[in-house]
Amino acid sequence: YLLLGRWRKKHLTFRILNLPSTLPPHTARAALRQAFQDWSNVAPLTFQEVQAGAADIRLSFHGRQSSYCSNTFDGPGRVLAHADIPELGSVHFDEDEFWTEGTYRGVNLRIIAAHEVGHALGLGHSRYSQALMAPVYEGYRPHFKLHPDDVAGIQALYGKKSPVIRDEEEEETELPTVPPVPTEPSPMPDPCSSELDAMMLGPRGKTYAFKGDYVWTVSDSGPGPLFRVSALWEGLPGNLDAAVYSPRTQWIHFFKGDKVWRYINFKMSPGFPKKLNRVEPNLDAALYWPLNQKVFLFKGSGYWQWDELARTDFSSYPKPIKGLFTGVPNQPSAAMSWQDGRVYFFKGKVYWRLNQQLRVEKGYPRNISHNWMHCRPRTIDTTPSGGNTTPSGTGITLDTTLSATETTFEY
Amino acid sequence: CTCSPSHPQDAFCNSDIVIRAKVVGKKLVKEGPFGTLVYTIKQMKMYRGFTKMPHVQYIHTEASESLCGLKLEVNKYQYLLTGRVYDGKMYTGLCNFVERWDQLTLSQRKGLNYRYHLGCNCKIKSCYYLPCFVTSKNECLWTDMLSNFGYPGYQSKHYACIRQKGGYCSWYRGWAPPDKSIINATDP
Numbered sequence: 001y002l003l004l005g006r007w008r009k010k011h012l013t014f015r016i017l018n019l020p021s022t023l024p025p026h027t028a029r030a031a032l033r034q035a036f037q038d039w040s041n042v043a044p045l046t047f048q049e050v051q052a053g054a055a056d057i058r059l060s061f062h063g064r065q066s067s068y069c070s071n072t073f074d075g076p077g078r079v080l081a082h083a084d085i086p087e088l089g090s091v092h093f094d095e096d097e098f099w100t101e102g103t104y105r106g107v108n109l110r111i112i113a114a115h116e117v118g119h120a121l122g123l124g125h126s127r128y129s130q131a132l133m134a135p136v137y138e139g140y141r142p143h144f145k146l147h148p149d150d151v152a153g154i155q156a157l158y159g160k161k162s163p164v165i166r167d168e169e170e171e172e173t174e175l176p177t178v179p180p181v182p183t184e185p186s187p188m189p190d191p192c193s194s195e196l197d198a199m200m201l202g203p204r205g206k207t208y209a210f211k212g213d214y215v216w217t218v219s220d221s222g223p224g225p226l227f228r229v230s231a232l233w234e235g236l237p238g239n240l241d242a243a244v245y246s247p248r249t250q251w252i253h254f255f256k257g258d259k260v261w262r263y264i265n266f267k268m269s270p271g272f273p274k275k276l277n278r279v280e281p282n283l284d285a286a287l288y289w290p291l292n293q294k295v296f297l298f299k300g301s302g303y304w305q306w307d308e309l310a311r312t313d314f315s316s317y318p319k320p321i322k323g324l325f326t327g328v329p330n331q332p333s334a335a336m337s338w339q340d341g342r343v344y345f346f347k348g349k350v351y352w353r354l355n356q357q358l359r360v361e362k363g364y365p366r367n368i369s370h371n372w373m374h375c376r377p378r379t380i381d382t383t384p385s386g387g388n389t390t391p392s393g394t395g396i397t398l399d400t401t402l403s404a405t406e407t408t409f410e411y
Numbered sequence: 412c413t414c415s416p417s418h419p420q421d422a423f424c425n426s427d428i429v430i431r432a433k434v435v436g437k438k439l440v441k442e443g444p445f446g447t448l449v450y451t452i453k454q455m456k457m458y459r460g461f462t463k464m465p466h467v468q469y470i471h472t473e474a475s476e477s478l479c480g481l482k483l484e485v486n487k488y489q490y491l492l493t494g495r496v497y498d499g500k501m502y503t504g505l506c507n508f509v510e511r512w513d514q515l516t517l518s519q520r521k522g523l524n525y526r527y528h529l530g531c532n533c534k535i536k537s538c539y540y541l542p543c544f545v546t547s548k549n550e551c552l553w554t555d556m557l558s559n560f561g562y563p564g565y566q567s568k569h570y571a572c573i574r575q576k577g578g579y580c581s582w583y584r585g586w587a588p589p590d591k592s593i594i595n596a597t598d599p
Contacts, residue, residue, distance in 0.1 A: 004477060071478055078425070078506045080413040082478045104540030112413050119412070119477035125505075135476075135505050136414050139539040139556055323541050323557060 001133065001153030002124030005086035007056070010158060011046045015055035020099040020109070028109060031101045032059055035113035038132075039121060042151045043158040056087070057120050059113070061095040080137060081112050083119035091116045100140075104320070108140040123153045130315040143280065143302055147315045186212035186238060191223035192375030196346050196368070198243040198285065199334040202252065203265055207338070209372075213238030222374040235268050236261055242286035244336070248293045249308050255283045255297070278314050279304045285335035287343060291356075301330040327360030328352060412479035414506035416537065416563075418553050419519055420571050422508030424531040426493035428460035428501050429523065430467055431512055434483045434490065439474060446474040450483055452492070458523045463496045470494065471502045479504035491515060491523065518569040518584060526571040526583065533572045533580035549580045 014036060019028045036047040047057075066072055073079055073094035083091040093099070093112065100106035111132070118133050126133035131147035189211040198210040199218075207218040215232060217224040229238045233254070242255040251269070254261040258281035262269040285298040297304040302318025303325075321328055325345070334346040343354040350365035351372065369375045423429055436451030450470045457465070470492060473480035481504050483490060489512035494503035503509060515523075536545060538554045545552055551572035555564030570582040 002476075004475065071473060074506075077415050078417060079479055079504070080415055082412045085475055085477050107415070115413050116477075124476050125412075135412060136416050138416065320540065326541065 001126050001131075001149050001156065003122055003153065003157060004119070004124045005122040006157050007086045007121065010044055011048065012056040013048050013050045013054075014057040014059065015050050015052075017058055017060035020061050020093065020095060020097075022099045022106070023101060023109065027101050028099070031108075031110035032113050034110050035117045038114045038146060039117060039154055040161075042146060042161055043154045044161050045121070045154075045158055055089070057089045057091060057117065059091045059093070061093045063095040066092075080107055081116045083116040085119055086122045089120055091120050102142075104140045107137065108144075111141070111144055112137060114144075118150065118154070121154065122157050123150070126150065126153070128315070130313070141316075141318075142300075142320065143318045145315075186214075188226055189214055191216055191218075191226070191373045192369050193349075195348055196334045198240050198254075199336045199344070199346055200243040200245050200252070201288075201336050201338050202245045203250065205339055207336075208243070210240050210243060210334075218372055220374065233261075233263055233266055233268070235273075236263070241283045242297065242334070244286035244288050244295055246288045246293075246295060246308055247290070248288070251308065253286065253295070255286060257281055278312075279306075280318070285332045285345070287335040287337055289337055289343065290341065296335075298332055298335060325354060325358050325360075327364075328354070412477055412505050414479070416556055417506070417508060418535045418537075418555075418567055418572075419508050419563075420522060420527040420530050421535050422493050423459065423523065423527040426459060426507065427463045427496040428467060429458040429491070429493045430454050430460070431456040431458070431489060431491055432467070433488070434485050437483075437485050448472050448474050448480060450485075455489060459528070460496070464499075464501060467501050469500065471500050472504055476505060479506055481505050481507070481509060483509075488512065516568045518571070521585060522571045526573060526585070530571050530573045530580070533574055535572050548578055549574070551580050551582055 016029060016032055019025050023031070033049065039045060040047055062069055062073065064072055064075060069090070069092055071082060073092075073096060075094075075096045076098070079094060080097055081091070081093045091113070093109075093116070098106035099109045101109050115132050115137075123133050125135045126147070126149045128134060128147055128149045129136070129138070131149045133147075133150050133153065191209065191211075194211045196209055196211055200208045200210070202208050208215055209218050209223070210229065213228055213230075214226045215229050216226045229236050229240070233252075236254055237256060240254050240256050243252065245252045250264050252263040254263070255276070258276050259273040260276050261273045279297055280299050283297050283299045287296050288294075289296060293307075295306045295308060297306060298321060299318065301321055303321050304314055304317040305319075306312050306314075321330060325343070328345045329347050329352070332345045332347045335344065337343050341356075343358060345352045345354070346368060349368055351368050352360045352364045353366075355361050417425075432452040432454045434450050435453050438449045438451070439446045440449055448471070450472070452467060452470055454467050457467075460467075476482065491508070491510050491512055492503055493508045494501045496502070532549065534547075534550045535553045536543070536550045537556065538552050539556050541557065543552060543554075553566055555566050558564045566582060570584050572580050573583040574580050575583070
């Protein structure tokens with residue numbers, strides 16, 4: 001980070017003088033206010049909006065000509081916005097840009113505003129291209145967050161906010177390993193009708209399906225017997241968010257809430273579970289992609305790519321799922337790379353298969369129960385035509401890509 | 412100051428002046444809230460702008476980087492400088508394409524010499540999210556912002572968007588072996 005100036009007070013007023021024509025007024029105002037909050041979240045600064053009169057920081061939109069700014073803008077593209085440094089307080093946006101919020105189209109007002117408010121508070125440009133204070137805007141990020149360099153910069157000017165916020169420390173913090181409280185197990189799921197918490201291609205090519213407190217293997221001969229999750233992986237709770245096995249490291253990672261567990265086979269690694277600090281809690285799914293040997297974590301419409309053996313810079317994540325995985329739904333309930341080398345996503349009662357270019361193949365989504373669990377459709381109480389279970393009448397046609405796996409556990 | 416990413420060819424075509432020069436002096440003059448920096452330069456070569464200003468001696472930029480002011484080292488490097496002309500003065504800034512000459516790739520140098528000029532009738536369409544499409548014959552899809560390597564990426568460093576046989580504009584790398592990942596990426 002680079003420091004250009006400093007306000008000699010920590011309570012600042014701001015005023016929005018006009019708004020862009022491309023956004024509803026309340027959306028634009030909310031985006032501009034959020035820009036201030038991004039900074040007051042991490043530094044002991046308070047901002048108060050005023051509707052009239054003098055204000056420390058004044059935000060406005062002008063174009064190629066301006067009656068009050070000698071530094072005029074240049075039409076669409078190139079310069080998007082500029083600002084003064086303390087203790088002047090002008091923040092100007094190019095009115096010829098297509099200002100947007102909550103979409104990949106156009107130029108995101110909230111992110112650019114946060115950058116310019118950063119200048120108005122005294123920050124110069126960062127040499128980290130993923131920092132908010134980098135000079136070039138690289139597009140909308142739905143889960144936008146300040147980069148550690150941005151936080152370090154503002155705290156160098158105004159000090160830290162107390163209490164210290166989470167996500168600050170770089171290392172994962174250890175939690176006391178409390179054995180899970182033995183609680184009443186959730187009802188046994190029915191592999192034929194149940195939606196899934198997680199799917200994993202585990203060690204020795206076995207496919208595991210997780211739901212509630214139970215896990216079972218999946219093979220050509222149908223679902224195997226149900227086990228309590230904690231009966232196989234001691235110390236692991238049920239109702240997992242995601243599970244992923246990496247052949248590269250032999251590690252199995254399980255995710256639930258804000259915690260992560262690591263196992264090798266069925267043995268928990270020392271120091272786990274740990275707190276998830278560098279990605280968001282409550283993940284939806286996780287998979288290992290053999291082509292680049294990375295682990296992908298999914299939540300909502302975003303994903304993180306994680307190198308297990310290197311320090312990964314997560315500042316550019318989450319990235320949009322649809323940017324890499326074409327045709328995949330948001331909030332998948334499970335995901336995995338399978339024996340056939342393809343990537344599968346699961347959500348609700350259906351699944352999607354992706355080709356090597358990570359594009360959903362023709363004919364998907366298909367039915368999980370039918371093709372993975374090899375369940376026969378209920379013949380009595382569902383109508384044969386228009387039934388919601390399987391496309392075939394007999395219920396035993398197999399998805400050709402599924403091949404035999406064993407059904408027993410070796411442990 | 413925030414800039415939208417710009418491909419060097421776009422920067423070239425949208426500039427009044429494109430020169431290679433060495434910075435030999437620097438002066439702060441009072442103009443605007445923070446003043447203006449005026450760099451004295453020794454022009455080595457001009458690629459664009461002969462009609463607007465055949466010989467550039469001074470370059471103006473805002474003194475504050477929050478207002479897109481540009482910092483250049485004096486008596487140290489040769490730079491590629493692009494900018495616009497207002498009132499007979501050349502202005503540049505952070506959002507213009509400015510690079511140390513020794514940091515430019517061979518393709519960029521060739522681009523400056525003739526390829527970028529050939530491509531000024533083509534349109535480089537920035538692609539920030541998928542799917543994105545070309546909508547006319549004269550567009551090339553610029554996908555560096557989507558790549559894991561970020562901006563500036565392969566297309567900025569190694570390609571020019573040039574009109575080919577049949578009137579279509581497409582990415583051109585010249586003699587260098589084609590880069591497979593980019594060929595895939597430009598396919599909408």
